[in-house]
Amino acid sequence: MELPKDAALLRVFIGESDQHSRRPLYQAIVEKAREYGMAGATVVRGIMGFGKNTRIHTARILRLSEDLPIVVEIVDKPERIQAFLPELDTMVGDGLVTLEHIQVITYRHRPDSSGSKKA
Numbered sequence: 001m002e003l004p005k006d007a008a009l010l011r012v013f014i015g016e017s018d019q020h021s022r023r024p025l026y027q028a029i030v031e032k033a034r035e036y037g038m039a040g041a042t043v044v045r046g047i048m049g050f051g052k053n054t055r056i057h058t059a060r061i062l063r064l065s066e067d068l069p070i071v072v073e074i075v076d077k078p079e080r081i082q083a084f085l086p087e088l089d090t091m092v093g094d095g096l097v098t099l100e101h102i103q104v105i106t107y108r109h110r111p112d113s114s115g116s117k118k119a
Contacts, residue, residue, distance in 0.1 A: 003039050003107045008078040012088065013096040016045065017067040020091050026070045028091060036084050039076040039107065046071065051096065075102070 018025035026043045033041045046069030074081065081099065088097065 001037070001039055003075070003104045004077060005104055006078075007039075007075055007102050007104045008081040009100050009102045010074040010076075010081050010084070010088075011096075011098045011100075012072040012074075012092060013051070013098075014070050014072070014092065015051075015067040015094070016070050018070075018092075018094065025091065026072050029072045029074075029088065032087060032091070033074050033084065036080070036087070038074050038080065038084065041072060041074045044071045044073065045069070051094070075104075 012026075012029060014025050016024070016026075020028040030041045030043060049069035051069075074084070076084075078101070085097075085099075
């Protein structure tokens with residue numbers, strides 16, 4: 001798949017304990033994005049944050065949280081992201097969804113996944 005220079009970045013801010021169909025919501029979102037043929041998706045686990053209810057979620061030892069912040073990032077063509085949004089809306093209850101225009105600098109895959117160049 002090729003990505004145009006001008007693409008879109010979808011970010012979904014949710015909690016680690018959020019569920020969809022008895023599995024982690026972040027997993028369900030990534031799997032659904034893959035079904036839609038999106039260019040890529042990444043899940044990032046935060047060490048601290050708060051949302052609309054202003055309750056702090058943190059990974060600090062003395063205040064261990066079972067619901068750390070999770071950000072799912074999906075990059076693709078703007079029209080493909082727009083087509084995915086209604087599906088995403090059925091999955092996300094609590095959270096924040098943002099969309100921004102981005103400029104793709106590099107999007108490639110090397111068959112040799114070690115990253116080393118062969119002579």
